[in-house]
Amino acid sequence: MTELASRLDDVAQRFDAAVDRANDEQALESVRVAYLGRNGEVTTVRRAIGTLAHNERPAAGKLINDAVAAMERRLQAAYEELESRSFDAELATSIDVTFPSIRRPAGSIHPVRRIIEESCAYFVRHGFAVVIGAEVEPDYYNFDALNIPNDHPAREGFDSFWISDTLLLRPHTSPMQIRTMQEHRPPIAIVAPGKCFRRDAVDARHLFQFHQVEGLLVAEGIHFAHLKGMLTGLCRELFGEQQNVRFRPSYFPFTEPSAEVDTTCPKCKGAGTLKSSPMGCNMCGGSGWIELGGAGMVHPNVLREVGYDPDRYSGWAFGFGVERLGLARYEVDDIRRFTKSDPGFLAQLS
């Protein structure tokens, strides 16, 4: 018995030393196998119980079991110590978090598309459909059906690129009004975004290729107040809740009454002046308003042309220049930037 106890002591002492020496998990595992494994040293000691007297055996068994439990605790502690040391090592590392990022290629949609999509989303939320169509259209859809007969002075305002005697690049998206009304019966509620072309000299405010968003609502009981309601909402959607919208009388052959639509200059907030510039706001030219485009109640001749009874149905239409909206929205200095698409420009506005 005494001998067994002393052997056990010896094993335990060597075990402790081995555990102390082990400095990784693999070494610890070897120690475990060598001492506590099926053929480990403790097992050898345990086998010696058989040589003891019967009355000594329970005490010896307890002695061994206690020793094993202590060794297992020691081993567990050693494992935990090792793990904690490995975390400490990992946690001791650090990097410069301000080092330039690794970037995946950045994608973006064009700011023109963004304005079109946001405008259309607003109208879709209010029950409108979005329609798109061809860029080359017959003069019938561009002019005649829109109450602009040949020789009408208003045709001068649409200086167009002609393909043949009757075909031209559309100078506005209005052909979609006619096509939609011909294909459907009221109610008609559409927005028609798209590319348009006019033979304008290109400068900081003009492009010969530009985009419009056109809107048309025709049903019974539609009036000018509804036009103000929807366009005020659109401007607030695009420029913010504080936005005001102004309707001025104007003239278009396809609407009567007609209006020019202005909205509060988003740069000077309608003040016409800027703290940074003594010359007045360069976005609106000091007026406090920016022009968005034309609008009005659909002319009875246009309704009649598509077979609608103007005494029963009424409606409104509007057409805004998308790049013009973009100038104001993104405070862009020159409208040509929208066509040059330089990567810096696109990256800034994306």
Added chain:
Amino acid sequence: MRVPVSWLREFVTLPPDARAIADRLAMLGFPVAEIERRPTITGVITGRIADLQKHPNADRLQVAQVDVGADAPLTIATAATNVTAGQTIAVATIGAQLPGLTIAPRTMRGVASQGMMISAEELALPGDWFEDGIMQLESSCALGADVVDLFGLETAVLDVEITTNRPDAMSIIGLARELAASYGTGLRLPQIVNPGRAAEPPGEEPNVLIESQDCYRFVCQRIDGVRVAPAPAWMRVRLALSGQRPIDNLVDVSNYVMLETGQPLHFYDARAIHGGRLIVRSAHDGENIVTLDGVTRTLSPAALVIADDERALCLAGLMGGAVSEVGPTTTAIVLEAANFNGARIRRMSNALALRTEASARHEKSLAPALTDLGAARAAALLWDLGATVYQPHAFGGPVTRAAAIALKVADVQRLLGLSLHAQQIERHLTALGCEVDRVEPEVLAVTPPAWRCDLAIAADLIEEVARIEGYERIPVVVPSVAPHEISSGAFALESRIAGALEGLGYREIITQSLRDAGSVEVRNPLSEEQRFLRDSLVPGIVEYLAENASPARIFETGEVFRDEQGGLVEESLLTFGFSADPLDEPPWRDSHFLALKGDCERLLRKITGRDAETKRGTQSGFHPGKTALVTLDEREVAHLGRIDPRLAKAADLQRPAYLCVVNIASLPAYETPHYRVPSKYPSTYRDVALVIGVDVAARDVERAIVATLGSLCTDATVFDEYRGPQIGQGCKSLAARMTLQRFDATITDEEADQAVSLLLDALRKEFGAEIRT
């Protein structure tokens, strides 16, 4: 149109602030592009040179005693040479403020001068439009009157934009009428009555023969006893403020009347009319006329002229001819106030590239009634100048009264969403000159005034009511839109494509649709570089890539155009791709190509819910060995590949470019994927390495594997390719992995091995493939 506010004030009472007037005009539909402020001028009064003596001490100076209506005359020394005793002039008194100058007492060579006689330039008028030296006023001017007040010099000049439907508003009276209606104050129109009563001396009655139906009315009047001289100062000042250079009293009267009433006039020297009558006719082919600007113009029958029996005297509505021009020797004139078909005048103006103040009005179709008004106003002004005015004669159609328009009161509310009483509507329309009768309690019969040809239907009147009431009074109401069945599909598809490409790391650009090549030609291009409609998005994108120094990933969606057997075909295309630095790869591999193909597959999967197939193909402009056709359900929808290096070189591309072109219309509708429950038994895999002919496509090997193994094979992928001396000429090595799985049991190693040996037999048979060991 330049509108001096002081001229407007003659006809209507206006607020003092020009900005307020400009805002009001804008809200009436006449935006003001610019408010030109006049400089502050004070202390300038009228005076008469009562006495003029040589300066005692200076040869080049004179000393005047100027009567300014006060007890004592002012002593003023002057170096001006155009002064004589008795003249009425403008005098800046001591303390007077002129632009950049304050008048102080000063002594000129010993003579104390109590002021300064001044020129037009010192009143901030264009100096070269007025006489050299001291500005001459009429003797009728009251002495001591403030010159700034007298001529309206201090108020602003507005640059007013007038829409094409309102030629009646291209006049001071027209705009004054609008303002009077809007402010609710009266319009102070002078009684314009033609003073011509007497019959002409025998043989001098004007006679007009109208041969063209594009002349609707021609009022003609003979005026004798004219003496060409500068016009009165007040008229010259008004013309100058309006941007018209004063010429002489005859030309100035005709311009003044045009600006005031809107009716252009023409004066003929009576001596130049051979045969005694005017003929309104189309020009003879090749007929020449020298116009007032000195240009000889050769005409076609499209031009409308006023001629005598021998020759064209005037381009109708545009400009007079030199041959009948009034001048210093003119003593008798024939006045023309005519009305023409606006379209004819506009075509003529465009064809001759000649645009005048007259044509700008005529081409918008003026009201015929204006002819009588314009003639009367001019006759009255000439009468005031002392001319002998004979009776007017009108030729052509009579001035007819417009038909009454029925206006339902309820329609005002129906179209505007603003409720107005019949009385309010009536008040607004009457203020604009309409005659309004109440035919029924809620129906008005509205007769537009003679000068408003643009008012034809009820909606026109409703706009007038809204303008005068003020658009700002119309409420703001969000409509509720009834359900309808109009589809947003095409737009939504484009949006989804753009969104997917944004997610794949491509930036959207918009390039020019008008280019230097294509099959559809523009008849009137802005330049040779923009003569054609593009037939592809590729050139624009290649140009963009070439202009950018660094590699770029971009896309564009847009319309392209082709001429097919005389018919124009328009298609929506998507083109996306990138430029990238070449990789260190063997010639039979191009990872950039594979990356583009991967993006194409991702995109098509996302947009259509289907997996695309690719096969070798060719496409003009693309590398013949690195181009693929992309199909969905056997239908070709796209092609992709590397841009032909020769084309890239020509376009100055610094690095290879890879592009994919998708025909948007050919994409099938989105197919919702359905979930397939995977086998609950584990799968295993086998890799095989095959030696196979170089022309065998990897995809065909994958297909063959799946076809041979059937449902046992859930996936087959070629994952490596190698070519080299070890493999042998004309051959390549492909490594493929097949995933094997059963739905009813765990697949055993024996089954898997058996499947592989079956497969290898089949591949040997189909492709002559050998196992690589």
